[in-house]
Amino acid sequence: MDRITPGWELAVCEVVAAIPAGQVLAYGQVARRAGRPGRARLVARILASGAAHELPWHRVVRADGRIGLDPDSADGREQVRRLRAEGVQVDNARVRMPRAPADLDALLWAPPPD
DNA sequence: CCCGTGACTCTAC
DNA sequence: CGTAGAGCCACGG
DSSP states (O other), rough: OSSTHHHHHHHHHHHHHOOOTTTTTTHHHHHHTTTTTOHHHHHHHEEEEEETTTSSSSEEEESSSBOOOOOSSSSHHHHHHHHHHTOOOOOOTOOOOOOOOHHHHHHOOOOOOO
């Protein structure tokens, strides 16, 4: 997986690979954790490029909990199916997001792998 | 080099 | 909780 801006893409792949099962991360969160805040769309581009096809790409969703792909598309249904298989509650293509204060939020959403 | 596009996000209403 | 608009960045035409 070495194509677009190798370091950046690689960092994104590592972040995605580090997302625990049953947990989801927003595109923006992935970008931030990969060291490129504000590049959410680039994360999406990388995932769309298939660079993370072997990784748990289905654990990456939009900031509002909606899945990025069309729910009706094959990949969209696949993403929902995988998330549900991991115990993530999904209704109408939307992931139930943990509603918590900022500090606790960070704990639930982005546990630093260090 | 300008312009449209997209697995995005935030703010307002 | 839902839509609308503007900002955003890299890429292809």
